[in-house]
Every structure is written in structure tokens, then in C-alpha cells.
Amino acid sequence: PCVLPLIPLFIAHLAGTADAGTQQQMRRRVLLNAAAYVVGFSTVFILVGVAFGAAGALVSTAGAVASNRFALVRLGGVVMILLGLHQIGLYSL
Numbered sequence: 001p002c003v004l005p006l007i008p009l010f011i012a013h014l015a016g017t018a019d020a021g022t023q024q025q026m027r028r029r030v031l032l033n034a035a036a037y038v039v040g041f042s043t044v045f046i047l048v049g050v051a052f053g054a055a056g057a058l059v060s061t062a063g064a065v066a067s068n069r070f071a072l073v074r075l076g077g078v079v080m081i082l083l084g085l086h087q088i089g090l091y092s093l
Helices: 006-017 023-060 063-067 069-087
Strands: none
Touching (some): 006 023, 063 069
């Protein structure tokens, strides 16, 4: 669901680049733009995933975090619930 708002923007971006030239040139330009879009987003999400994975592995080996894991999981759950309630408009931060 969070990707659906990006679809019109993506299509408009691709279609907007194919405004001049022959049919084959337009298709090539759209294909190159689509490939660059996919590679760019993939790279960003892979790098963010690797960074968070490394940070999680580093933090999970720390003694303070390991000994308080149960409380930290509960605290994270409470934060998620509060953010969800804010998202649906029950209160404002």
C-alpha cells in the first residue's frame, strides 16, 4: 500500500522523458530511465538494510542490550502502538 502513491509519479517521470525522437529512441530512453530507477532504489534499500543489520548485530552483542532485551522489546512495542495511534489521528504528537 505504501508504494501505490509512487506509481503515478513513476509513470509520469518515465512518460515525460519520452517526448521527442523516433519510437525506438523513446522506448530506449524509457527503458534506461526505468532501469536507473530500479537500480537506484535497490541500491538505497540494500545499503540501508545492510547498515541496520550491522548496527543490530553490533548492538545485540552488547551486554547491556542483551541483559535488557525483554524490556527493550516491550518498549519498542509501546512506541509502535503510540505511533500507530498518532497515524490514525487519535492524538497529536
